[in-house]
Amino acid sequence: MDNAPEEPAATPDRPAGEDPAPGEQPTKPRRRQARGERRIEQLLEAAGVVFSHTGYTAASTNAIAREAGVSPGTLYQFFPNKEAIAVELGDRLLHRWRDSQGQALRDEHATLPLPEMLDAVLDPLISFNFENPxxxxxxxxxxxxxxxxxxxxxxxxxxxxxxxxxxxxxxxDAPEAEVARTANMTLALFKAGLDLIQTHEGAEREAYIQELKTAMFRYLDPLIGDRAAPAGSSRDHLESTP
Amino acid sequence: MDNAPEEPAATPDRPAGEDPAPGEQPTKPRRRQARGERRIEQLLEAAGVVFSHTGYTAASTNAIAREAGVSPGTLYQFFPNKEAIAVELGDRLLHRWRDSQGQALRDEHATLPLPEMLDAVLDPLISFNFENPxxxxxxxxxxxxxxxxxxxxxxxxxxxxxxxxxxxxxxxDAPEAEVARTANMTLALFKAGLDLIQTHEGAEREAYIQELKTAMFRYLDPLIGDRAAPAGSSRDHLESTP
DNA sequence: GACGAATGCGAGTGGTGACTCGCGTTTGCC
DNA sequence: GGCAAACGCGAGTCACCACTCGCATTCGTC
Incomplete structure (x- = not known):
């Protein structure tokens, strides 16, 4: 009935263990050595490379193992199945993203003038996406x-x-729905610019970073210039209060 | 060395036949009945649905056949393999896209004032992407x-x-590289807005269409100095030429 | 209505890729 | 150094999926 990839049943094994926390289910904490932790890092990095190159389904576990320089059997020493690799990788990326995002969207930045604010917010987020393709x-x-x-x-x-x-x-005093829409558009604009930035190199790339900031500035500046009338900003392009 | 999906060898059979053009290779023109042409349409539409839901690799030919309401064998009556389905679908989409794009980016539109120009250009492109997910x-x-x-x-x-x-x-008189960059950014902005538009419904969707146009307007308006500026179009937002 | 070709079917078949197994090697610990 | 457990391997297993085959049905044409 449904052939979209879904999780099969339950977490069979914890791949990269946190501390077992004494009051927990006896889920076989699976002690790891330092070597194992290193292998896990290797494998996740390899998985990142392969996934980013081919996507999830088209990526084969053998390819991941090869990329990491280990045998397929070794891979399954640390991950119960292919999905677990993606989940663990996703978890880490999401965690790192939360950090970057928290750093970028600090309260202090909200008091900066727009151009500086854009630098302060966008640069770390761009770097993040750059280091985690x-x-x-x-x-x-x-x-x-x-x-x-x-x-x-x-x-x-x-x-x-x-x-x-x-x-x-x-x-x-802008209506909530409009703020939400603007936030969405801002994020979408960021993603669009990011794509451009990532597909160019060297000086071109720098130029696109600048271009993204310019676009964002032009999009956001009219909103904060004066107390823009709520009707004026999204109803039509031009009718704003004199 | 390379496990990215590539085409295997050569075109084994022409899936949806044009006229054989007498002077051609004896490639088995494979006469089709009207029923067959209809099946091909069905199959391509089904393929569109399945691909857009799961992506290329994760889509199974059986799923496409099921979606089209035919047996897997029937599917292979009309397409030599899975890739050919994607290629044919891609060809048709690209062809339709060329049409829409040609219609949207007409010379006449270049003389319109920016807001009207955005309507004239964006609306058809939005519709297109909407009808061809x-x-x-x-x-x-x-x-x-x-x-x-x-x-x-x-x-x-x-x-x-x-x-x-x-x-x-x-x-x-803008430098070529800058024009290219601006064009790229404009297209990227369009894609970003499109995504937003497609992931919302009803009134929200309309609002996002408007928001995209607003964003585009704000991005492009400061660039066009004095040309085709009607009734104070660019005065409100940023510096404009006196 | 009869004949050949096109269409339609769905149970196979072969190959690929996720995952396992048995056994050898390294590590941590006493 | 000796023991147990973690690590490492890669040939092998199994399920799934792209694709085929033999046969039934429908269509176009005379």
């Missing part, structure tokens, strides 16, 4: 295990809420 | 047969050139 692919691939999709969704709405929060500082 | 997925999926990717690329650059052409009418 698998992030975008896992984020937007049409095939990706449902568990990840759901986590991504929650992180996505969290970012939006944060942006709305910051924006409502600039726009104290 | 597989287009975007096939366009951006990390797995998609290389043949399609290459065609997409050529269409993509064609669109960019056309946008640049139109833009250089507005910006007669």
């Amino acid at each position: 698998a992030f975008g692919v896992l984020m937007h691939g049409p095939d990706t295990p449902g568990r990840i999709t759901r986590e991504i969704e929650s992180v996505h709405t969290a970012v939006l809420h944060r942006i709305e929060e910051l924006m409502s500082g600039y726009l104290p | 597989a287009f975007g997925v096939l366009m951006h999926g990390p797995d998609t047969p290389g043949r399609i990717t290459r065609e997409i690329e050529s269409v993509h650059t064609a669109v960019l050139h056309r946008i640049e052409e139109l833009m250089s009418g507005y910006l007669p």
